[in-house]
Amino acid sequence: MxxxxxxxxxxxxxxxxxxxxxxxxxxxxxxxxxxxxxxxxxxxxxxxxxxxxxxxxxxxxxxxxxxxxxxxxxNTAENENYDEVTYEGYGPNGIAVLVHALTDNLNRTGTNVRVAFNKNGGTMGEKGSVSYMFERKGYIAIEREGLAVDEDTMLMSVLEAGGEEMETSEEVFEIYTDPSDFPAVRDALEKEGYTLAKSEVTMVPQTTVEMPEDKKAIFEQMLDKLEDDDDVSEVFHNAEM
The missing domain is CATH 1.10.10.200 (Integrase, N-terminal zinc-binding domain)
Incomplete structure (x- = not known):
């Protein structure tokens, strides 16, 4: 990371x-x-x-x-039922893409996801083809604007809360946790008074691939098509945009 x-x-x-x-x-x-x-x-x-x-x-x-x-x-009278399914594939320039969906019609969703890949410079992969490139992590972002806390102080807070790793830039502190520790770390940081700009359990790529300028537009189009699908809940990739 x-x-x-x-x-x-x-x-x-x-x-x-x-x-x-x-x-x-x-x-x-x-x-x-x-x-x-x-x-x-x-x-x-x-x-x-x-x-x-x-x-x-x-x-x-x-x-x-x-x-x-x-x-x-x-409501016990409600009887909707959905299956969780993950699709794996590649975008332009060999970008690894994971698609999580919640669907009541696997055939419909699978077809729509395949079309989104195939028509936008990508290809569907087999199960396990790219999932190994991602790691499930708790993720917390705290924006630095207006925050009178230096990197060392924030790192101490993160470690004391049980966080694993912190990345720092001019704009934000990015904190990563084990998924099982995420609720405790999030709650501890909020209790200290920090405002969390983003907090979620997500899939983090272990390595990233730079997206060439001439491929960005079609990759953005692929992401739009996937995210527009009603059955798709989340899309992860390892492109450095």
Missing amino acids: AGHSKWNNIQGRKNAQDSKRGKIFQKISREIYMAVKSGGPDPSTNPSLRMVMDKAKSNNMPNDNIERAIKKGS
């Missing part, structure tokens, strides 16, 4: 994500629904729900939307 800034990629996709805010809320609502169905409506006893709620809040999803999704998941 050293030298890789996930924050740069997050910021690079921000405008594209902002334009799809309603669709993102719809997808997160589905994740909340499934988390409630499997583990109950109380985030204090359902870690999966707590993580999805953190994701909702980091995407500025209104509380009303979150509560509606929890209520829907708690």
Whole structure:
């Protein structure tokens, strides 16, 4: 992870994500629904729900939307069922791409994902073809603007909270944790008064590949097509944008 800034990629996709805010809320609502169905409506006893709620809040999803999704998941009369599935493949320049989906129709989703790859300079891969290039990690970003804390002080806070690693740039502190430690680290940093710009359990590439200028447009188009799909919940890649 050293030298890789996930924050740069997050910021690079921000405008594209902002334009799809309603669709993102719809997808997160589905994740909340499934988390409630499997583990109950109380985030204090359902870690999966707590993580999805953190994701909702980091995407500025209104509380009303979150509560509606929890209520829907708690309704025993609701009978929707979704399968979790991961697709793997390559983008332009051999970029590794992981696609996580939550779907009620595997044939439809698989076809749509394949088309998004094939028509935008990529190819679908076999199971396991790129997943080994990623590691599941807790990720926390704290923006430095207006923050009167130096790197050494922040690193001490991170280590005391149980974090594994911190990357520092002019704009942000990026903190990585073991997934099982993520809730405790997040809560400890919030308790110290830090405002978290991003907090999630995510897939972090172990190495990154620089995206050539002449391939950026078609790769962005691939990401847009994948993220536009109603069944796709998250897309990860190892491109340095």
